[in-house]
Amino acid sequence: MKIIDNIKELKEEIKNLKGSIGLVPTMGALHEGHRSLIKKAAQQNDNVVVSVFVNPIQFGVNEDLDKYPRQLDKDCALCQKEGVKIVFAPKISEMYSENKDNLTLICPPYDIVNKLCGKARPGHFDGVCSVVAKLFNLTKASRAYFGQKDAQQLFIVKKMVLDLNFDVEIVSCPIIRDFDNLAVSSRNQYLTEKDRKLALNISKSLFNMKKLFKEGIKDTRILIDASLKIMEGLDVEYIEFVDKNTFDFQKEVNNNTLVLIAARVPESSTRLIDNMFLWEAE
Ligand code: PAF
Numbered sequence: 153m154k155i156i157d158n159i160k161e162l163k164e165e166i167k168n169l170k171g172s173i174g175l176v177p178t179m180g181a182l183h184e185g186h187r188s189l190i191k192k193a194a195q196q197n198d199n200v201v202v203s204v205f206v207n208p209i210q211f212g213v214n215e216d217l218d219k220y221p222r223q224l225d226k227d228c229a230l231c232q233k234e235g236v237k238i239v240f241a242p243k244i245s246e247m248y249s250e251n252k253d254n255l256t257l258i259c260p261p262y263d264i265v266n267k268l269c270g271k272a273r274p275g276h277f278d279g280v281c282s283v284v285a286k287l288f289n290l291t292k293a294s295r296a297y298f299g300q301k302d303a304q305q306l307f308i309v310k311k312m313v314l315d316l317n318f319d320v321e322i323v324s325c326p327i328i329r330d331f332d333n334l335a336v337s338s339r340n341q342y343l344t345e346k347d348r349k350l351a352l353n354i355s356k357s358l359f360n361m362k363k364l365f366k367e368g369i370k371d372t373r374i375l376i377d378a379s380l381k382i383m384e385g386l387d388v389e390y391i392e393f394v395d396k397n398t399f400d401f402q403k404e405v406n407n408n409t410l411v412l413i414a415a416r417v418p419e420s421s422t423r424l425i426d427n428m429f430l431w432e433a434e
Contacts, residue, residue, distance in 0.1 A: 153232050155239045159290060162240050166292055169237065171198025175293035175320075177284055180204040180241075181221035181338035182230045185328040189297040190234045192325050201291050202231050204241040209252065210279030221341050240291070247286065257282045258316075260308045264399060268304050268412060269425065272389055280305055281312050288320050295321045299328075301335050303412060303427045307399050327426070329355065335426045347417040350385050351424055354413050357382040357391075358428040361411055365430040370404045379413070389414040389423070396429065407431045 156162045166173070174193030178186055182204075193200045204227050211217035224241055231239050248255060258281040264270070265277045288296065298306045310322045328336045333355040334348065343351060357379035364375055372393050379391050393402040396410040405411070412427040 153228070153236055153239065155228055155241060157240075157242055158246055159242065162238070162290055165238055166201075166290070169199045172294040173197060173199045173201055173291055175287060175291045175296040176200065176202045177287050177296065177298075178202060178204055178227075179206045179220065179338065180227050181223055181341065182227045183328075183336045183338060183340075184330075185299050185301065185325075185336040187230060187234060188328050189299060189325050190231065190236060192323060193295065193297050194235055196295060196323070199237045200235065201238045201240060201293065202227075202236050203287050203291070204239060205247065205283065207247075207279060207283040208244055209248065209255070209257075209282060210276050212273055212275065215273070216339075216342075219342075221338055240287075247283070255282070258285050258312060260312060264304075264308060264311070267399075267401075268390060268392055268394075269414060270304065272414065272423075277305070277308050281308065284309055285312070285316075285318070288318050293320050295323050297323050297325055299326075300324050301327045301337065301426065303410060304399070327428075333359070335424075337424065339422055339424065342420045342422040343417065344419050347419045347422065351415075351417050351422075353383045353386060354415055354424060354426045358411060358413065358426060362428060362430050365405055365409075370406070372403055372405060375405070375411070383413075383415060385418070387416040387418060389416065405430055 154165055174197030176189045176193050206220050208217055228239055257278045259278045260281055270277050306324050313322055330336055332352055334352055361375045376391050391413050393405055393409050393411050395408045409430045410427055414425045416423050
């Protein structure tokens with residue numbers, strides 16, 4: 153496995169690879185969710201490239217860029233174990249020119265970014281799309297792997313690929329949950345024991361909504377009220393219902409409904425997201 157920190161060497165190595173390339177873009181602090189993406193990429197491609205880059209332009213001014221966990225050695229050990237060919241871990245200066253106000257960005261449509269996570273994090277998806285597009289160009293990936301946990305990100309990246317004719321197939325991979333049903337995330341490292349207990353109520357309310365939907369309840373108001381009761385003590389940013397194919401909001405749920413939650417846990421102020429398809433077995 154090669155660990156590469158500069159674009160010139162990456163391009164040379166990519167040229168030398170034979171067969172298909174599966175890209176797993178990450179910000180590091182790899183966990184079981186990332187491992188599942190890497191495994192899927194290894195099943196479907198001749199070569200797996202993992203990028204590890206805490207992308208500054210997708211963080212807002214008051215967000216956790218500085219404290220975001222960085223553990224490259226550990227990440228590389230996981231990649232090595234999973235048979236990854238290249239870990240691309242560039243410095244910021246390798247990816248962006250000094251003047252951050254002078255970058256060409258990819259900006260997804262306002263209607264799609266001005267809701268859910270994009271509403272609370274202005275500019276976030278411009279930063280995500282821009283870095284992902286660079287990574288597609290640099291790695292010449294045939295397929296790229298994204299987790300369903302970041303459902304809005306996945307939707308937006310798929311749309312970008314379609315709208316801009318990128319020659320890459322986006323493969324979505326299911327949410328991985330810990331033993332206690334908490335969706336795995338690099339940010340779970342921030343949680344105190346007390347926070348984690350409270351955070352479990354996010355997945356608990358998702359599973360409860362699924363149960364209520366199975367029992368015939370379709371009114372989102374009823375589902376939201378039940379969830380808010382379960383999530384008492386958490387600072388709930390949103391509980392929203394969208395059509396999985398369009399990301400349009402829904403008032404009444406149906407077999408295409410994806411329900412999404414964002415909430416903060418009070419002690420560490422960690423922002424967590426999770427989501428679930430109401431009709432699927434999980
Ligand atoms: O999901 C993430 O970890 C990031 O948003 C991504 C896709 C690696 C872009 O920086």
